[in-house]
Amino acid sequence: MYEPIRTRPVHSPGLPSDRGGPLAGAAVPRQPRAEHLRVQLAGHLAALLAVTDELREDGGSPELDEAAHQIAQRINELSPETSPVRIWEGSRPAGGPVAVLAALHRQAHTIAGRVLLVAASRQDTTTAMLACRRMDAHAAALKAVPTAA
Template sequence: MYEPIRTKSVHSTMAGNTSDFPHRSREEELDIQLAGHLAALLAVTDELRGTEPSADLDTAAERLAQQVTRLRAGHAPVRAAANAAGDEQRRAALHERAHTLAGRALVVAASRADTAAAILAAERMDAHAAASAQRPELSAAG
C-alpha cells in the first residue's frame, strides 16, 4: 500500500555522529536573543531621538550600542538614521514599542543573569512608561 522509505532521514541522529551540523549552547542562544532585542530597542530609540531629541535618549542609545557590541563580540550594531518627522501619536506608539522591547530584553537578560543588560532594560522600561504616562490620551472625537 505504501512505498517503503529508501533513503536515510536527514533528521536522524541515530548514527551517533552529530557533529555534522552546528550546535549552540543555551548561553549562546540567549546572547543572540538579547543582542537582537537590544538592537531592536536601539533602532526605536534612534527613531525617537529624531522625533524628540533629548540627552536621555542620546545616553540610552550609546549604552544600548555598547551592550549590543559586547554581546556580538565586538561587532557594532547598525544605527537607524534620525527621522525628524512624527506626530504625537507616532511618538506614543514608538514609546509603547520601546517599552515592549525593553521588557523582552529584561526577561532574556534575567534568564542569562546579565546584570548590566537587565539594569539597562529596566531603566528603559521605566523611561518609556513615564514618557507614555506624560502624554495625554488621544481620543477620537465622536
C-alpha cells in the same frame, strides 16, 4: 528462515548523517543555550536601539542620547565582532505626531521588557538594570503624552 536486517530502517530516529544520507559525515551545528541567549539578547538590544533612534529623530533629548549610547555599548560588549545595526524595519505608526510618539514609546517599552526577560535568563544584571531603566523611562514618557491615556 528470515534474512537479518543489515541496514538501519528508514523510519528509525536519528540524524540523516547517522543513516548515511546526504549529510553523512557533516557535523550538525549546535548552539549552546548560553550562546543562543547571548545572540537573542543582542538582537533585542539592537531592536531597542533602532526604536530609540526613531524617538531621537522625533524629538531628541539628552536622556535618549545617553540611552542610545548605553545600549550600543552593551551590544558591543555582547558581540564585539560586529557593530550595532541601526536599521528601523518596523512600520511607522499611523497618526499625528503625538500618536506616533506614543506608539514608539509603547514599542520601546515592549522591547525593553523582552530585553529584561532574556537578561534575567542569562543572569545578566547589567543588561537587566539597563532594561528596567528604559522601561521606566518609556512608561513615564507614555504618561506624559496627552493622548496616551
